[in-house]
Amino acid sequence: MPPSAVDPPFDLELAREVFHEAATLLYNGLALDGLDEHDASAVVAGLCVDLVAKDPGAAIRARSRATLETPGDLHDPEGASAAYLVSASILQL
Numbered sequence: 001m002p003p004s005a006v007d008p009p010f011d012l013e014l015a016r017e018v019f020h021e022a023a024t025l026l027y028n029g030l031a032l033d034g035l036d037e038h039d040a041s042a043v044v045a046g047l048c049v050d051l052v053a054k055d056p057g058a059a060i061r062a063r064s065r066a067t068l069e070t071p072g073d074l075h076d077p078e079g080a081s082a083a084y085l086v087s088a089s090i091l092q093l
Helices: 012-028 037-050 056-069 077-090
Strands: none
Touching (some): 012 077, 037 056, 056 077
């Protein structure tokens, strides 16, 4: 089915508001503190994918484990993995 055939579950403004609130919580909770810009961007990108999963908490925890197993080009895989877990905790997932 083409993407245009299905209406989004939320309007764009509501989605922006929800993600802004999540970003504010993560910023205030220092979830990304200690990561360089590259790794922080990678964690944010991962969270954007995981937060819309059917079970966001499980998705974030799985990504945290995967980050340690296959760090790719992360500069601080342990820090990024921890940032995922801190984010899940802050967002009460």
